[in-house]
Amino acid sequence: MGSISLNSVEKWFGNVQVIKGIDLDIQDGELIIFVGPSGCGKSTLLRMIAGLEETSRGQIVLDGNDVTHKVPSERELAMVFQSYALYPHLSVEENVGFALKTAGAPKAEIDQKVGHAAEMLKLDAYMDRRPKDLSGGQRQRVAIGRAIVRKPKGFLFDEPLSNLDASLRVDMRFEIARLHKALETTMVYVTHDQVEAMTLADRIVVLKDGLIMQVGTPRELYEAPDNVFVAQFIGSPKMNLMPCATEDGYTARPTLKDDAVQLGIRPEHIAITDTGQGHVDGTVQVSEYLGADFFHYVDCGPLGLLTVRTPGAFEDIEGKTVGLKFEDQNLHFFGADNAALQ
Numbered sequence: 653m654g655s656i657s658l659n660s661v662e663k664w665f666g667n668v669q670v671i672k673g674i675d676l677d678i679q680d681g682e683l684i685i686f687v688g689p690s691g692c693g694k695s696t697l698l699r700m701i702a703g704l705e706e707t708s709r710g711q712i713v714l715d716g717n718d719v720t721h722k723v724p725s726e727r728e729l730a731m732v733f734q735s736y737a738l739y740p741h742l743s744v745e746e747n748v749g750f751a752l753k754t755a756g757a758p759k760a761e762i763d764q765k766v767g768h769a770a771e772m773l774k775l776d777a778y779m780d781r782r783p784k785d786l787s788g789g790q791r792q793r794v795a796i797g798r799a800i801v802r803k804p805k806g807f808l809f810d811e812p813l814s815n816l817d818a819s820l821r822v823d824m825r826f827e828i829a830r831l832h833k834a835l836e837t838t839m840v841y842v843t844h845d846q847v848e849a850m851t852l853a854d855r856i857v858v859l860k861d862g863l864i865m866q867v868g869t870p871r872e873l874y875e876a877p878d879n880v881f882v883a884q885f886i887g888s889p890k891m892n893l894m895p896c897a898t899e900d901g902y903t904a905r906p907t908l909k910d911d912a913v914q915l916g917i918r919p920e921h922i923a924i925t926d927t928g929q930g931h932v933d934g935t936v937q938v939s940e941y942l943g944a945d946f947f948h949y950v951d952c953g954p955l956g957l958l959t960v961r962t963p964g965a966f967e968d969i970e971g972k973t974v975g976l977k978f979e980d981q982n983l984h985f986f987g988a989d990n991a992a993l994q
Contacts, residue, residue, distance in 0.1 A: 654715065654805035654838030655680045656701060661710035663696055663862075670696055672862040673710070680715075683832050683839040685849045687885070688859035694842045695810055697859070701840060702731050702808050714805060730799035731808040734815060736791040738783040738798075745770075745779040748797040762801075769797040772834060773827070789820040793827065800831075806838035813848065825851055846886060850874070858882050880990040883916050889947060891916045891984070894955040909985040909993050916984035919947070919961035923977045930975030934958065939970040950976060 656678040663671035671693050678684050686694035699705040701712060703724035712720045719727050738747050746753075749766040757765075770776050773793040783791055792812055799807055809828075813821045829852055832839055843849055849856050850870045858865040858873065858881070866878040870886075877883035877891075884890045896912045908915065927933045934952035941964065948960040948969060958976065985993040 730804035912985040930977035
């Protein structure tokens, strides 16, 4: 079991409040990811769960037991850091089994658990190597293996892939997803990379300035953001936002909701048409070819610069004036408080 509950959790550094009353229930076996801009409090919140940061106010509950004031070793949670934190003088096998050895576990038990972790993480061929002889991805797998052998109630990952290059990050995302399915253990994962969040998470927690902006599945956050911040933070390229009316009264043509101040639409939900045939006309300032996709940046005057996503087979229309037609069923409306209008 590995359910985690945060009840009105706060963190203060002197007179500065960085976590501002977080309430969150993490289910047993769930992979939940904290995302948000730098300084939003995601790593601090993870360290509070781990016991590495003191909780100023509120309560942290693990499987029904209050662990708010317990030291990390008493919380039965394993943490995997951004830096691999491996012992350079020890072999892979010794690094993976280090915690068991220091706990006085029998050699037969250590060998069995280390062997199981090595097989799961495909480290069998590297057991005699030192960390300096491994790639970044292999070192990260060793760090994960060291956590696995402890059989914790939950794993805490603090930006574990940020030191890897793009190709290795893809490989390690697959490994972590596979590991989660195999272990069926609770995982709490911090990242600034929304691709990691969208591909790995059962649910995503979007944080800003120490507050939760929205909690939901990747699909829920992408298709039904609660506010402007989530709408633009989740998704790449980000959601287009435009005023429902400009100072000179100009507006895009869709039927607007009452009280709507801003209109939002994803780049892939805009079709390029002839001028005068869409909701708005604009001039394509730049077209970026990415192989499978084209990103077109269209200057629509008072409505601003809109991004349009088309398949890579689409023609290069840089410099042309075009019409943009919005998919009515995929429009998002936001009020004066930046909250979504239902």
